[in-house]
Amino acid sequence: MSEQTLPTLHDLEQHTAFIGRHIGPSADETAAMLAELGVDSLNALIDETVPGSIRVEQPIPLAAPKTEAQALAELKAIAGQNELKRSLIGMGYADTLTPNVILRNVLENPGWYTAYTPYQPEVSQGRLEAILNYQQMVLDLTGLDLANASLLDEATAAAEAMTLCKRMSKAKKANAFLIDAQLHPQTINVIQTRAEPLGYDVIVGDVEALLDQHEAFGVVVQYPGTSGELRDFGPLIEKAHAQKALVCAAADLLSLVLLKSPGEMGADVVFGSAQRFGVPMGYGGPHAAFFATRDAYKRSVPGRIIGVSVDTRGNPALRMAMQTREQHIRREKATSNICTAQVLLANMAAFYAIYHGPEGLKTIAGRIHRLTDLLATGLKQKGMTLAHDSWFDTITLNAGADRDRLYQTAQDAGFNLRKLGDDRLGISLDERTDRAEIETLWTVLLGADHSLDIAALDAEMIACEASSHETTGTPSVHDSIPADLKRTSDFLTHPVFNEYHSETEMLRYLKRLENKDLSLAHSMIALGSCTMKLNATAEMIPVTWPEFGALHPFAPLEQAQGYKVMIDSLESMLKAITGFDAICMQPNSGAQGEYAGLLAIRHYHQSRGEDHRNICLIPTSAHGTNPASAALAGMKVVLVGCDDQGNVDIADLRSKAEAHADDLSCLMVTYPSTHGVYEEGIREICDITHAHGGQVYMDGANLNAQVAVTRPADIGADVSHMNLHKTFCIPHGGGGPGMGPIGVKSHLAPFVANHPVIGIEGPNAENGAVSAAPWGSASILPISWVYIALMGGEGLRQATETAILNANYLAKKLGAHYPVLYAGRNGRVAHECIIDLRPLKEASGISEEDVAKRLMDFGFHAPTMSFPVPGTLMIEPTESESKAELDRFIEAMVKIREEIALVEAGELDADNNPLKNAPHTQADIIDAEWNRPYSREQAAFPASWLKQSKLWPTVNRIDNVYGDRNLMCSCLPIDAYAED
Template identity: 70%
Template structure:
């Protein structure tokens, strides 16, 4: 008999994206439901989520779309953007992303799905790329110590200000000087940060910096309008008054200019965007940050350091600042929890691919075109604001509007925010015809200028636009890595060699609790590199970015619906920035009610470390609220401390479900207690993957949350960045959302300060979350949350016979993650949580979150994207490790000669002729049969963290040092 025909609706359902995003099949879901004691997903929700907050209505984002439908709809929206040629500058430049980097890094899940390298033995590839980024930064800035990237130039400048405050010996000063030729968006971010710390910002001409009694100063080199000044005497004068001098610099100009470090700067920062990273309407872009060695303990962000492994071989790791927020909390240097690793890697590969000579050629070409443009305009009687420049000139003109309209008619954007002046910036994409277009715009069709003749004149007579004393004479990028891979074949193999050292989601499940490493679907990623999104300057006229406006507006409406809030701000470009922006809104709300004295922030002891660090950034006093033995907020302690704070209570920062992976039954009561004392509720969005479609922070009673789009809404982690942390707020906080001083994004509240350099943060990765929600639809979003909870409970059920599950909620259920307690085993056997984490590498897995929020534990979050086979493979690995621990407990293996203590095992171990361990090398390398089918080999053995911190090396080792090792 023939098969019965199915309906068209059923046929269309077979192409549904939801079933591809959610890992377990329907039959697997039923099997797991049986295992955890539930009859359906809805029944599991009723058993797990408090009835007072559980909703059955879900979200109202519409029905799901297929991949083809969603891509077609977004392509049509992208087509509303108009890609004009940008000569706006202001810290953003068009660039060519080398195709070998575009295809093999930016579009490669081996690079974009990796997690932050907290397990360095399986992250040596991106660590090497980041070390190259640090070396690139050191060479171009002329300083001694560099970080592995910050979020953007504006926030990097704000971090420089706080470093200056900590390190300046001018302790009596509360003033920070900002030169009036700093990029305006940078000034806004710095001023906003200063206001929250209570610093005074003094704005003045660069040459007047020393006249201000300041703890620090920020200068721009070259200036925002293009001028190149010799700032060495100014730097020295500020330093003589005990101030710390920071210089924001253009990275490409530093190829030709004397480095700010050579001029005496204490800190040098800027954006690495023009090293091969698309403008993307503002981000994501990696900022670089360098300082003097003596300030290393105050350096914000992460440092990659060279250490050694147990075989004595060089090995890389994150040094000094690794998760410092979780250790130092409100005393942390900053609240930065992520970086821009993927983008920093792209920039470092750009430098590797071009090498020092290639970069010089690019920089010289840009500068030559600028000389030609300046010379031609001067011949035609135009007055330039400065007589020095690298890539930017500013033209004084009385017919500004006529020129601007002529440019727009040719599809060209010029800088227009200057009174009586027009700015023109060139970049590596500039060609001769572009210069001819600019001549026509300024001088008319019959201008009579010849680019070749102007060029010949410059060659014959030389150029004085870069002062002789400021021309770089020091070598750059002398390390071997920058002088070896200049053909595409060599570069391709170098990128691949690094990728092969890293474990990412394209290899196996990454079960990091609180980090939500879920599928980053290819269909979501494709629009990121569409030129309609990638080539827009963030300060382009808004009528040229209608596609972005349409997409962002629709995405905001969906996120409002999902969260139960009233308004969203898309500006914060990381979760930590979202926390900061949310707390600013709370504090400004209190001030608007003449309650600016409210300065106490209650934070549960289990909170994410960024919470107290963020509270410190807005000058809040942190008071810790105890948790009970079940990991829940102690209501009695909360009431007592809220009462004690009284009229000084500003807010509480709470995570839901709790950081312990449980739906706390009393969450509504927590909100009511805070509101009764006049405070506001900030709900950390880290665990939003357990709320979407089944509850919402707004309905629970929260006033503001940030959303980790790089977690719940599928933007990939990128090896430690990019992130995106927009905030949702109730209507009473909406007037206090971030504004922008270049682009009006906030209407009547446009005067609010910025928290990030670009108006909409890292806008070019928003299509990822847009596509995810569009393809999932309301039903799919709800089911994703349900299956995430199911998967976590399934893992807890399978592992509970082997490891204690530390916290449970109602009906002994966990939320979307569970914590297993290794402390009893550690006491009985000596095997540590670190041993278990490293042994998991041998099984082909990245370790779960280790020792957070409770020391000696592992926090496991499987997400909804992992199928039953992968969940079982992970559980089998953990059970296998438990059996290995038992052999240590029984004395069959000694405490220092067992596969856990020696993990992870490398090929060098397995091939060692002197293998003399008490266990078989097959067991070391292939602990279970499944590993043989897809073995991931860690490239180094366990790394010596103590050695790395005691012998801090954060630059590329020379070839000789490797030979010595």
């Protein structure tokens, strides 16, 4: 009888370890894949793959891995250090009530938050419909012709509005952009930051007077103003238009339910934040910005637009129109570097409008406005004076010498109010305000003996209003919304906003949309350079904790100590992982990180009296956002060639660096390369740049192949952004949210972004902001904190090693059937591989698009198509996918290759085959007129596993050209909607 050995306590504890949950392959699967590659360990594979000169041999100095329970308990204690007071600060942020049906079924649902940007629309129709609804909502409320599919935040949307004005204004010689002094201060600052490298003259003040003094290409106003005042901008807009300037309006979306729209006043651009449509404040984000403009400007709209096209059956189908990755086509001539947006939050805002409908929104806005009227009337009756006599939800008190005392009294009672200049005090109400809160505010501001009765005051106001209507037929002259600013036009008349007001109907609508889409809940999404790994439930849970969600970004710092502890801790983790000396958390996307990093380099050169350094070297293989970001940072792009293996051509780099040595600002380089290999010459590349006076910006898109194996700062980078929504597990959300903090060496640390409202310790105080909130989309930072805490240094290294293993396993197995385009040392790839379909297309006529669409029939999302090389597919499996899932994908690709071979041999018709007709829908399969030269089973069930579970594409292949030629970016007409 064999002797049994009791397991150690350590062995027993491993059951609750997270590392094995995150990393897909089991030990046996890992061993099998290593054997396939002919190596005996992960260490041996890394030795063969990563250049020894850049490898990190010592463990990352991070705490030991925690269990999920331990990590969440620790973070809960940290979150508890935040003090939740009622923030009535306003400034573009308001507390809101997220409908629980949306909270549970969208924000907390991996079917929504793990989906990718809808570049493959046939398996994205649900979220495309949600975004189209968002665009329709924005169009209706703003009164304009065209809306995009959301931007990053209100302040960066303002900067985008400015550059649109510059492009589209007929005042071609004008260089001034005029800013209304009533714009939110953070918005003013972000505009100023954007304008400086572009050379625009930004002037703040009374814009009507400024129009008499300056030749301007654009004007921006706030509606309502930051202090709450309502103004009719019609005359100002006429004056600006007479001078060929365009006019932008920053608007409160909820106020437009009651107020005349800026579009009706003649505004050319209307933008703002959709945050108060059911999205928590979250200490600044993520929140979807809206952006609407005239149809004439559609080709200059930043970001993405969802449009209606048709599929091969002639049925309506949705897709991303025109702007699809336009920076990859226009590069340094792109109008924007926007690469992602806050799509998940835009969807939430649209669903909020759908759930409440126009009447519900009128009730919400009307109640907030009535409570504001009651607060103001009571204060006035007791002798307080207000700065304005018009408002929607914000009043400003002329508090005089009592301002600081009243502010502190409010603090002591649990309220954050806003201090303004000239001894004024601002109060902004929101959806959570009720009559009890108004009574408490009266007590705070007037004393306990104020004797005001809210019910009596409300009855008095109603009687006064009725009397005014009886005697004059018009509203009371004392009404806080002037008669000519009251909304009279209808909005949200489309059926989608009027049919789903019960929770049952709303739940079913959400589920119908979710069922149309492919997400990580279905299968691997093997996109090159867009790491789609596990977004673990434990990582997501803290996002909806009120301790993180309910904080206003401009609450006093002492109330946000939990956030400070968490952010400081995450910064320390990221410094240990990357080797950088400082982290700037403000950029709220990867492209924003590029922009912020290049600005830091720009300001560093300026501090040394080298303002002339403006040349940015960029390899031809770079992500399209690189040259676009360089242009926004005021730099001139000089391209550097690549060799036949996809590496940077070092001789060409040296030549270009020498030629531009006097003016060289920086090099932008991706590592591992955009072609998916570890370039052997990366240190030399950095050294050449430094030797000629330049800085090295390392694009962090491929950081998942560096973590714990090498470090960008050690390689030679001076600054790099970190895609927290890729490498560090913030989910993609169907196209956002994202976070792109940057790491910098010590010499660049003083030059990163600061903030005008809440100053950040470290950077120079005068540095401008790049985002609306000091720490960007702060409420999703806990996701990355939990991930790193769960993995520890040991787990992070295993994750990187496994990502490299999975990619090389795929490359080896697929290489037997398709050409693998690039490889590095010992024939290895990094974390992704590129398969070349160009020879197959030449032989068979089957394109990379045909393969991408056919993969949908197997239940897979296509890899990255035609980037960085046209006619190719770039595949990144990530460490979260098991060998079984990889083998499923490989089987699909092998079967597709067999179908291509049949086309090559003439056994399948060149134009009527499963690839050219893909994807196949249920409508195809039940069509009584089926006349294709292959079976229905081959069309829809080409692999055995599909008979157990299959995601059906809900539309056939979509006609992109038709969609662009017949641009329609609002909800389908009612008759089409009814048929659907």
